[in-house]
Amino acid sequence: MTARQKRIALINDVTGFGRCSVTVQLPLISAMRVQACPLPTAILSVHTGFPNHYLDDYTARMRPYMENWAENNLDFDAILTGFLGSEEQIEVVLDAVHRFKGKDTLIIVDPVMGDNGRLYSSYTPALCAKMRQLMPYADVVTPNLTEACQLLDLPYPPDGVVTDAALSHMAHQLAAMGPRAVVITGLHAGDCVRTYLYEDGESRCYDHVKIGRDRSGSGDVFAAIVAASLVRGIPLADGVKCAADFIGHCLAYAEELDLPWNYGLPFEEFMGELTKL
Template identity: 60%
Template sequence: MKYQKKMALVNDITGYGRCSIAVELPIISALKVQACVLPTAILSVHTGFPTYYIDDYTDRMKPYIQSWKDNKLEFDGIMTGFLGSAGQIDIVLDFIGDFKTDHTKVIVDPVMGDNGRLYPSYTEELCRDMRRLLARADVLTPNLTEACRLLDIPYPEGGVVDTSQLQAMAEALSAKGPSQIVLTGIHIGSDIGNYIYERGDASELQTARKVGSDRSGTGDVFAAVVGGLLVQGRSLSYAVREAAAFISKAMTYTEELQLPTNCGLAFEEVLTELS
């Protein structure tokens, strides 16, 4: 009997700007995995715009989740992203405890900041509490800023790191829970790299030519491709390579359109290439 896998997406819904669930849902669906949305907040545009409306969904998450429990839903994957308040940490931890089974892969994308700075909606309290999610994660996909915040270490000058530093950071993060780590968006000259760490296995730095400029939502696209492929049963190395290739293609088309950076990636043009 055929079986379609399902993934719960614990993230915000943003109306404009191509980030969070707005990119995760179509990408994961294109990978033939059912995407099931658990909103953490609703935003008019993402926080990279000059002004934005945000509706914190904390008070509505528990009854929402209870409905899923009452309907006895099960998931092959759970992926967390943007959290709207420190109070959501306990809700998400309880959600993972209730829905994680032996076959459920938990992927934590700690959406906290970039280029050494936190996003405007993030508080120090929320950053500290984000570390508690690591104990329940199987896979962690932080960028360099987020990795430093999770480890409570200074952001390296200019964002420059070598492989020994990446290895040390990945080992320290893995010691907090997740057995698989991807340190994403590492700038290496004219290249962009992703450092892959799997506990008990060899580490790997995958690099590719950097295309275009940094764009909002790129991390969400990356996490969606990686998460969908991991739930499919693919290896982490394969998933990261495919995610980087997909972003490169989408970035090339986006640059041709000359879109503002806060409009994200025009991934729709290459969506059908995912499988």
């Protein structure tokens, strides 16, 4: 008998241009031989980093969509959350967790709230507080430093530079909120970008030479590769390293092409790397 293919529910927006959200997560997860099943939070023509964008808010459709999944007796090996635009959408995610989390279902929360010490325009203090309600259900959480500070109600450090001791303390505090593993991404470390992993009481860092500027969708790419690795049975540490390596290759090629930052990562050239995992 053939084993059932692994599948992940993606609760995130669908953006037509700009390589972010479900638009990058679905092909990357598929390349890793895992089925990707979107539950859209919104449909956008381009992401909000462009001067103008069209947005169709999907909040009112999310519950009927999810209820139909339940009527069809669907189940998932993981639920991966991304950008959530309102408190109501976070309530829908909590409902999805209660409906679809089985004994072995992993919950990976990418708390997309801001970057470089600033929140995205849609994020209010009330919405940030609501995001914390997902933490007790998360197995893995993947904030950047801005988001980690928001989740912990801490000030963003000057110039985004944080000591190892402070990182360790933050990771312990985040883990105490529920997740067994915390991955803090995009940290400044001299000429490198650092990824900090805290898992089951142990910490490790991965440093990669900084290449160019920040690009849209990098966090979505990272979370997708980590989630697919986990449901494939690949250790989290290996999945984190693979995601960071993959993003590094994409960043180098983006610089070679001189792509605008809001065009995202040209991941298509490197998907073959993921098929080998």
